[in-house]
Amino acid sequence: MKDRRARWYGGCAPGSRPVAAPVGARLLWRDPALWVCGGWQPEQVRTLALGSARIAVLGPCSATEHDLARALSAPELATVARTWAGSHTVVRLTERGRVEVLADVGAASPLYTVRAPDGAVWGSSSLALSSLTGGSVDTGWLAAYLRDKHSPASGLSAWAGVTPVPAGHLLTLGSEGGMTLASWWKPMRRTPHEASTALRHALGEGVRVRVSGVPASTDLAGMDSTTVTLLAAQCGPITGVTVHPAGVTTGGDMEYARALDVPGLIRSPFPLAARHLPFSATDVPLPATDEPAPSTAVWAMFADQLGTVASAGSVCHLTGDGGDNLFSSTPAHLVRLARSGHWARMFGDARDWARLRRQSPRPLLTAALRGNAYRIGRADFGRPKWLAAPVPKVSAPTGPDADMALVAELRTVARSAYAELQLADALGLALHNPYFDGAVLDAVVSAPAEQRYSARRYKPMLADTFADLLPDAHRTRAAKGLMVGDFHLGLRMNRRRVLGLADGRLAALGLVNPAPLRATVHAAALGAETVWPPLLSVLAAEAWLEAVERAPGTEWTRNAPTPAGAP
Structure with missing residues (x-):
């Protein structure tokens, strides 16, 4: 067992x-x-x-x-x-x-x-x-x-x-x-060749030490998870899991997964049904974690996917999480261009990035001229109208250092993702995110900004470093689909359950005003344009408090036995 x-x-x-x-x-x-x-x-x-x-x-x-x-x-x-x-x-x-x-x-x-x-x-x-x-x-x-x-x-x-x-x-x-x-x-600073060599070693070894000699599986979807899957397949048989809507077996991630033809790869489709919609109830209780897990809203799907993988014999599962943060980071290098007087390049990159995101370049240029690398390209949703408590000083960096802005962002996401590993533990599966490894971050941040960033190419450093491994179709893929429609539908189908979270433990702690939160939930369920990140955070925090409330605390002993063979 x-x-x-x-x-x-x-x-x-x-x-x-x-x-x-x-x-x-x-x-x-x-x-x-x-x-x-x-x-x-x-x-x-x-x-x-x-x-x-x-x-x-x-x-x-x-x-x-x-x-x-x-x-x-x-x-x-x-x-x-x-x-x-x-x-x-x-x-x-x-x-x-x-x-x-x-x-x-x-x-x-x-x-x-x-x-x-x-x-x-x-x-x-x-x-x-x-x-x-x-x-x-x-x-x-x-x-x-x-x-x-x-x-x-x-x-x-x-x-x-x-x-x-x-x-x-x-x-x-x-x-x-x-x-x-x-x-x-x-x-540290490396040349483009040195940085790619370091990245190839760090990610390759990070995958190898996790999958060698054990039954393992991976996500198989975008460029990040595909790269991890191909590296894992070099170490032995690997099961690549591709999530797709039930009844839809062509196009999207399924098409890219089907195009891979490498020894040792076992493709495993995972169809999504109505029971997997965000906010759906499940027979698997949400486990207690250090902090709210990012996947809380989709726990019904996440629990079923990982449980299925574990039941099939996998003891560890690798994801591509963190790849977007590393290789599709915000254009913080605009600050360096502004400080060094490279005005033409700064205006050109800001224009290209804004066109790619379908927004005005003005906020990018303003942040670049103010020298705040961390705020460039980052959405500020403002204070949620349901937040009822003062917010203490936060640890977001300021200043012109684009590298440290990338490091700070990745560390915050990686620490939060540790809760996902704890969720998987409760299902008997070891979950791993190789893109959050320290040596991988060290390699990426050592590369020149021009190697890491491009508004014209998708994840150029990853694509170039593993050009011999990734098929052409995967290296030129631009992006993946969004699930916004699923969140609206899931909220509509589970509105009564979600509304029950609005006036609970957070409200009792004096952190949340239930009335505006309920109004936002109603509007989102009806399909209104919704700022999802703060709404998902408050719902995840409420579910997390419920999970830790019912979980037994850690017990300690004062008579720890001497380990066998201990020095």
Whole structure:
């Protein structure tokens, strides 16, 4: 039977007494404790010891045993570990008794800390750690999420007393209970050839370490997921799942999936029926997650798709999520062009981008001249009229650095997508998003802007890097279809159920005014033009609160057993 518990890991600071660990966890070592919870593939939990020093890599990682040995004795952990592909956390206990925890660059493996009565505790699940701090939702974080989920509250998690570790930082815990943070990563510069080589290695290795030797499946739809599928097929048989409307077996994604002819690829269509419409009820309860999951509105479809894949024998499923964020990013490079006086190129790129999006170039030019790379091309929906609480300071960057704007956006999306992995865990399936890997982000952001961005070509860096792998039809594909009509129809069919969410837990917390929210739901159900992102956020947050309310909290034991063979 597949282990359906959420997979997470964590540990204590040196000197914590008595040793605490979650009930049911597998202890990797003690004094200070390090544990994993849930069902992990053995190759994704690796440890190495030399004398009193120890190192662990938790999550899919391309590092060899030789790499671990080098990192164990390296003066600076990050100098060795920064090139490892995959999505993982590296933990090192030094001979001096300090614990070093290396947070990945892309935030796809988020980390959090709490100050418990017996000492500092860190872990990869804010929900699990919240049981040490009272299990209360942080209403400030939630207010910022409802205002704009892509601009999170600074220094907060969804849980009161649980503090996020910034991506690309080293967390150090000493025996005196102190915790320090130091940034270990910054973008580097590569030539176009070097950047493509780095991307090819990072994505290829990131896929390989996940699918080698295990029954695996992938999404098979647009250019991003197709690239992942083709890389996975090089490692062995792979099942490519293509979602399509029931009764429609030609055109769209189905046509592109059918055009692929590579050894080891098993095509698996997944027809969508009326029961899969957004907001539909399902017999599979929404699992509790660290924060609201992006797929909450389509949980009926998502649960059925992943459950079907798991029932067919797959133990891990790879998606193309993150590809749009990396390769179809906003034209933040316009700020650099403005600051360097390349006016003709700036006006030309702004015009082309605006024409592609069918909008005026004026907002782009205004943001470029003001030097705010983060706001270029980003929709500001304003404060939702149903939001009834003040919003704390958010962590959206400002300034002219286009690279850091891309990094900030990807990290926010990747951290949110971690909740999707937790949903899949509840169905007995390990979900992976290779495009959120730190080494992939490092490769993309190192490329010149001209290589990454084009208003005339779709995802040029991805298409050029994998030109020998992708068929011509896939490399020249422009975009995918939209599901706006499905959301209107799903809301109309499930209006009574959705209206029941409007006056619930968020309203009781003083975060939402139910009347304008109900009015918006009614209008959307009737087909009125709808600003979907804030509406989906508030409905997801309400469903999330219900899920965490009925979920049992994490229990902790003060008598953690000594692991077998522990150093």
